[in-house]
Amino acid sequence: SQTIHQWPATLVQPVGSPLSLECTVEGTSNPNLYWYRQAAGRGLQLLFYSVGIGQISSEVPQNLSASRPQDRQFILSSKKLLLSDSGFYLCAWSVIGYGYTFGSGTRLTVV
Amino acid sequence: EDQVTQSPEALRLQEGESSSLNCSYTVSGLRGLFWYRQDPGKGPEFLFTLYSAGEEKEKERLKATLTKKESFLHITAPKPEDSATYLCAVQPYQAGTALIFGKGTTLSVSS
Numbered sequence: 001s002q003t004i005h006q007w008p009a010t011l012v013q014p015v016g017s018p019l020s021l022e023c024t025v026e027g028t029s030n031p032n033l034y035w036y037r038q039a040a041g042r043g044l045q046l047l048f049y050s051v052g053i054g055q056i057s058s059e060v061p062q063n064l065s066a067s068r069p070q071d072r073q074f075i076l077s078s079k080k081l082l083l084s085d086s087g088f089y090l091c092a093w094s095v096i097g098y099g100y101t102f103g104s105g106t107r108l109t110v111v
Numbered sequence: 112e113d114q115v116t117q118s119p120e121a122l123r124l125q126e127g128e129s130s131s132l133n134c135s136y137t138v139s140g141l142r143g144l145f146w147y148r149q150d151p152g153k154g155p156e157f158l159f160t161l162y163s164a165g166e167e168k169e170k171e172r173l174k175a176t177l178t179k180k181e182s183f184l185h186i187t188a189p190k191p192e193d194s195a196t197y198l199c200a201v202q203p204y205q206a207g208t209a210l211i212f213g214k215g216t217t218l219s220v221s222s
Contacts, residue, residue, distance in 0.1 A: 102154035
């Protein structure tokens with residue numbers, strides 16, 4: 001069966017520090033992968049999506065970047081965090097014929 | 112611009128008091144409409160996908176319906192464990208695009 005792993009679950013980082021969040025998918029090949037951010041009162045905002053290795057589309061210009069070094073691995077990064085980067089980050093995957101499945105999320109607090 | 116609006120933002124019900132949540136959308140061609148349930152601090156959990164107007168799907172006390180402009184999530188005789196935030200999302204009919212989410216309806220059911 002397909003599973004998605006996302007870590008860490010919570011993270012507290014100082015302003016200006018780097019960030020790396022990782023997401024991996026098991027049990028499927030060539031999935032579409034997504035990074036969403038959920039802020040209070042704003043709903044889920046799509047940040048990046050990828051349809052294949054090395055293929056990244058950015059939906060919102062910001063302080064973040066994404067990479068897909070392997071078929072089932074998706075990484076969200078930042079060189080220098082801002083206070084406004086705080087939020088709940090969710091990774092998701094989809095393949096044709098299946099719905100979108102979300103990971104358990106990472107709560108990021110920038111202090 | 113593709114857009115999803117959910118109402119009400121919050122809903123309080125007594126156990127057994129049936130009600131409906133609304134999701135209205137504007138999209139340039141609908142590939143699918145999704146309903147998710149999200150508990151605090153967790154990732155969204157898939158409930159239903161609807162593809163065409165007139166379609167209905169049921170799961171326990173929940174029934175989702177779809178028209179050309181909106182979807183309803185009907186909750187029949189809710190229980191306290193149905194308390195959660197319910198998210199609606201649309202997938203436009205374009206290859207490679209991700210889900211566009213509404214802000215959600217937070218449901219509280221008291222006994």
